[in-house]
Amino acid sequence: MNILSVQGLTKQYPSFTLQSVSFSLSYGRIMGLIGVNGAGKTTTLKSILNMVCPDDGQIEMLGRSFPDNELACKQEIGVVFGGVDFYQHKKLRDITNVTRRFYTNWDESAYQKYMQEFNLDELKQVKQLSAGMRVKYSIALALSHHAKLLIFDEPTSGLDPVSRDDLLVLFRQLIKDGQRSILFSTHITSDLEKCADDITYIKKGKVLASAEKESFIQSFQHLKEPSDSRGLTLEEVMLRTERGSNNV
């Protein structure tokens, strides 16, 4: 069963169009949304969440239409755009104290548990946290209201290789019990190699392919050149796809 299904999502900006984006994500899986800067990853995620007004498309989340059940759906998701970068001068405790009031199934003991597990000090200000810690704080907030779907926009950008790996390992742990799913955007192909089950590749506002990782890579092997001895890696797939179009 799908936890998220996106059909024909379209959004027109003066100089950019997101064209009929479709993909779906099942329970207990991680999907990486990959594309170069400006490909439309953030626009896709914002359109899904109604933060920008899409021109067309159907979004189903947790078996319901998202626009018709926006509040109920938002109770069950955790969303982070580019790390926690709001209220830099506030203490985590202050942000938590406000956030918890808005969630009907806030679980204080779960919150305390994750804060401890992630080594987060409630008395610190947001600006005192490293980029990795900020993502972890937002994950702690999401897990404390038992979010089933986690949506992250470029959570690994700006992290050092070790924190990035830590985060990807954490992502795998979060979906292990099959109750949760993660959709995250990235422009780093190694993120997908380490952590994604499914890949949706977006280029200039269009989905080029959306599939399970192995079949995704298989579907691009036609880009292989005679000189290639092995199959193409994700990085090679991306480089050739992006460069190839420039040569045309």
Place this chain on the structure above:
Amino acid sequence: MFNLLYKELRLAAHPTLFVFMLMGILVIVPAYPYGVVFLFGCLAPFITFMFGRETRDTYYTALLPIKKSDVVKGKCLLVSFTQLTQLLISIPFAILRVYIIPEGNPVGIEANVAYYGFGLIIFAIFNLIFFVQFYQTAFKVGRTFIIASVPAVIGIFIMEFLAHIPSLQWLDSTSPDMMFRQLPILGLGLVIYIMGMCYTFNLAARRFSAVDL
């Protein structure tokens, strides 16, 4: 609704907001253009909205499990709370003033019943223009403030001007019978403020619903 206001006060409000709430105390200054007090009630939202852009307040709020229009509602609640609290805090000082400095304010209008009515009308006009203009983009604060403060300043000048017209001296008085005559202005102010805020919210929320965050 309480949660929205709580969020605004705890996370979104700039510290100056609370300082400006106290500016109503100025009505105890012996000679001062009391209309300036209302300017603080307009400056407070401006600074907090600037601050909100810096702290990315809208993004945090929009991702909470609330309607998009609740983002606007939270800000309306905050601004009304600030302005009404400011006026309420000033009332005891306005009363005290009549007893300790009975000779009146030589500079401009007295802090009397009409003054509070004018204040509410000026706030209502400022808020309408400020909110509707701001939520067209949810981004341009400086320009919005300039556009909204012009009518507010004009309103303050009109109030001070009326208080200087000899035939309207009953407007510039703190004697009980004159203040009784001023009551309709206060009533009108309250009605305009309450209805204005509802209208402001509706219009601004509609504008905001089309904004791409």
